Amino acid sequence: MLEKNKISIDSSIENLISIHPLLSKSFTKSIRTKTNLNPGSLYVLGVLRRHDILSMSEIGCKLSMPKPHVTSLVDKLIAEDMVERLLDPKDRRIVNIRITEKGIDDFNAIKLEISQELRIRLEKxxxxxxxxxxxxxxxxxxxxxxxxxxxxxxxxxxx
Amino acid sequence: MLEKNKISIDSSIENLISIHPLLSKSFTKSIRTKTNLNPGSLYVLGVLRRHDILSMSEIGCKLSMPKPHVTSLVDKLIAEDMVERLLDPKDRRIVNIRITEKGIDDFNAIKLEISQELRIRLEKxxxxxxxxxxxxxxxxxxxxxxxxxxxxxxxxxxx
DNA sequence: AATAATACTTACAAAAATATAACTATTATT
DNA sequence: AATAATAGTTATATTTTTGTAAGTATTATT
Missing domain, CATH: 1.20.5 (Single alpha-helices involved in coiled-coils or other helix-helix interfaces)
Incomplete structure (x- = not known):
């Protein structure tokens, strides 16, 4: 590892650690006040928006969530018809989750909602x-x- | 507002919404496993690292936290000697919080700890x-x- | 001087996230 | 065939965060 790379890594980490709570501030509160999903369910929807289909374990891995939590969050999304369970034909232990058309539409609408305050600030x-x-x-x-x-x-x- | 700016704003929002859970994944879990502070207290310490002195209300504002929560998080930081209460001579209702030398040192050490996994990934x-x-x-x-x-x-x- | 507003704290309730253990069903290993 | 390992669920307890209401001390307004 080159010295130059070390410096880039150190300053990237320093910056990302500062960015994290600032972004958190921008989104988490709007998710609570402007949607009827809890933040966790929305993150699950977001990762499925990017990957279309993921198993329960893969979702938990990508979001660093314990499996039982994934189960309960996915249950809520299924109740809203935003995602669906698919059995894996090759391994029947695996439960694959796919985002639905409604899930995609809802996610796009929610993105608009929760970014309103941020948009106002960006416009300045x-x-x-x-x-x-x-x-x-x-x-x-x-x-x-x-x-x-x-x-x-x-x-x-x-x- | 120019059309060009609208496009920049839209794509910035789209990107920031994706970045948020990815960063959350990187840090939140390490904060729990590698420090004896809860995430909230660490965010308070971080914002004080940037501003040195803030009132209780300002902390709550900058982190979008309800005031009672700020009180309890600051109490924990005071118990660890990471921050201190200062009375405002101009308005005795105001409680100013200042990060201590120990708080600065601890924060730097914690930053190193919680960024270890991210560092390994960045090195690739x-x-x-x-x-x-x-x-x-x-x-x-x-x-x-x-x-x-x-x-x-x-x-x-x-x- | 009386009233209202502000800054903060205390107390309490509820939502959300985390962690762990026990359990079922299925697949892999021996 | 028996055993171990894996994927997921259920159940439960704890921590963290959020929200609300009430209360104290201080300052601002009338």
């Missing part, structure tokens, strides 16, 4: 900063998703 | 991606902190 930024934010947020999202995938494949997750 | 990234991540995360942090401040000044917060 300069055009230049908005450009920077759009580009930087895309880069971080892509890298985190890439890491999520590689992490998932390792032995430390979904053991 | 290419040098090019690490550069991008370091730069992008700094840009986002700066913009979110700038918004935090302006948000704080508006009438919608700390009412």
């Amino acid at each position: 930024l300069s055009a230049e900063k908005l450009d920077i934010l759009a580009e930087a947020s895309k880069q971080i999202k892509d890298i985190l998703i890439e890491m999520e995938l590689s992490y998932n494949g390792s032995s430390t997750c979904c053991k | 990234l290419s040098a090019e991606k690490l550069d991008i991540l370091a730069e992008a995360s700094k840009q986002i942090k700066d913009i979110l902190i700038e918004m935090e401040l302006s948000y704080n000044g508006s009438s919608t917060c700390c009412k």
Whole structure:
């Protein structure tokens, strides 16, 4: 590991640790007040929006949630017809969860709702900063998703 | 509002909504397993690390926490000598909280602890991606902190 | 001077997340 | 065939967070 890379890693960690509670502030409260889903169920819906189909274990792994919690969150989403259970024909122990059309529509609507306050604050930024934010947020999202995938494949997750 | 800005805002929101649970996954679990602070207390410590002194109301505002919760989280930090109460000489209703030297040291140590897993994953990234991540995360942090401040000044917060 | 508003605390209830153990059904190993 | 391992569920307890109401001390308003 090069010295230059170490510096990049250190400052990335420093920045990401600061970003986390700031984003949390932006979204968690709106999820509670503006939707009838709890935050956990919405995160499950979000990860299914990205992957379409995941087993119960994979969901728990990707969101670092204990399995029993995943069960209860998925139960709520099923009650709302946002996701559905599919039995895996190759291994009948596995329960695959797929997001439904309604789930996709609802998720998009919820995203609009919970981002209203953030949108108001973003509208006050300069055009230049908005450009920077759009580009930087895309880069971080892509890298985190890439890491999520590689992490998932390792032995430390979904053991 | 220009059409170009709208597009930047929409895609920023889309990206930030995806980033949030991915970061949450990275940190929340390590906070529980590797520290004896609950996540809330650590967020309070983090915001005090950035601002040095804040009143109880300001802390609650910046972290979108109900006041009674702030009281209990600050109590825990005081018990650990990480922060201290200061009476405001100009308005004796106000309780200002200041991070101590020990609080700063502890926070830095905790940051190292809770970022270990993330560090392992970051080390697998290419040098090019690490550069991008370091730069992008700094840009986002700066913009979110700038918004935090302006948000704080508006009438919608700390009412 | 009396009243209202503010900052904070205390007390309590409820929602959400976490952790653990026990259990069923299925698949893999021996 | 017997045993072990895996995927998921159920049940239960604990921690963390949220929300609300009431109360104290102080400051601002009238």
